[in-house]
Amino acid sequence: MSSRTLSRSSSGTSRPPPGGVPALTDSEFELFRKLMYETAGINLSPAKRALVAGRLSKRLRELGHHSFREYFQWISDATPNSAGRVERQLAIDLLTTNETYFFRENNHFDFLRQEILPQWQNRRVRMWSAACSSGEEAYTLAMIMTLDGRCDWEILGTDISTRVVEKARMGVYPMERAEKIPQRYLKACCLKGVGAKAGQFMIDRTIRQKVRFQTGNLMNDQSSLGRFDLVLLRNVLIYFDPEVKRRVVRNVLSRLVPGGWLFVGHAESLNGVVDNIRLVRPSIYRKED
Numbered sequence: 001m002s003s004r005t006l007s008r009s010s011s012g013t014s015r016p017p018p019g020g021v022p023a024l025t026d027s028e029f030e031l032f033r034k035l036m037y038e039t040a041g042i043n044l045s046p047a048k049r050a051l052v053a054g055r056l057s058k059r060l061r062e063l064g065h066h067s068f069r070e071y072f073q074w075i076s077d078a079t080p081n082s083a084g085r086v087e088r089q090l091a092i093d094l095l096t097t098n099e100t101y102f103f104r105e106n107n108h109f110d111f112l113r114q115e116i117l118p119q120w121q122n123r124r125v126r127m128w129s130a131a132c133s134s135g136e137e138a139y140t141l142a143m144i145m146t147l148d149g150r151c152d153w154e155i156l157g158t159d160i161s162t163r164v165v166e167k168a169r170m171g172v173y174p175m176e177r178a179e180k181i182p183q184r185y186l187k188a189c190c191l192k193g194v195g196a197k198a199g200q201f202m203i204d205r206t207i208r209q210k211v212r213f214q215t216g217n218l219m220n221d222q223s224s225l226g227r228f229d230l231v232l233l234r235n236v237l238i239y240f241d242p243e244v245k246r247r248v249v250r251n252v253l254s255r256l257v258p259g260g261w262l263f264v265g266h267a268e269s270l271n272g273v274v275d276n277i278r279l280v281r282p283s284i285y286r287k288e289d
């Protein structure tokens, strides 16, 4: 039994329900919708109800809660370091969507190679993969900088989910994930796992040393991160309503140096969100000098 389960049982609240997990009611869905909106800015539409029930029901079963409301009340425990507080972060992790892959939306990386890297020669640059998920985006950047960059560089990846940030730090992926990595990067930057790591590959240590990961919420002020020459804010704005989107984009833009670059997802746009940024190509922006 895990310590988490133990501490819950010690409060004497419940035993596992005999018939599994009950349905998620409208008012219970509303509790989790509010939690995600207030904490992460994520706008869960009513269509996401099945997703919420599906992703949390395993936790209810494992912890022996009789209803989603009971589970919600437990994770709302405000005491720092309490088991409920730890579980709250896990629930938030479970309700984020972390889909990502190496060399995703590759024309951003073509643009980096062809248009930006020539301007960066012999400079020191910082890049930020904001909403980095399990690290594939940050390591894609790192592979390109390793083989094609002629400058000193460092990369930071941040995400609200502690679970994906831990995965990113490890830099170990199932072999199928390598399919999207062009051969020359794969050969130079990745190591094939053997023994216990068979079927997996690892990002080379010299690269991992230049890529840092930490948890971070884009809703909050990000000044402590310093300034960046390029920010990738891709496939996360779609989860936000206009108000949150404006707040997040302002936070991110304040971290961009004048003349710095911002990439958003191909399905995303900053049209009407902020005005001190110039559209260079669809989904590619540059901060005014």
Ligand SMILES: C[S@@+](CC[C@H](N)C(=O)[O-])C[C@H]1O[C@@H](n2cnc3c(N)ncnc32)[C@H](O)[C@@H]1O
Residues within 6 Å of the ligand: 039, 040, 041, 042, 096, 097, 098, 099, 100, 101, 104, 130, 131, 132, 133, 134, 137, 158, 159, 160, 161, 164, 216, 217, 218, 219, 233, 234, 235, 236, 239, 265
């Ligand atoms: C679909 S993934 C995109 C990953 C990567 N940028 C890409 O394009 O492949 C979205 C990520 O945004 C993160 N996220 C959602 N809301 C966030 C917030 N308020 N602050 C930081 N990260 C957030 C999620 O945890 C998730 O890992």
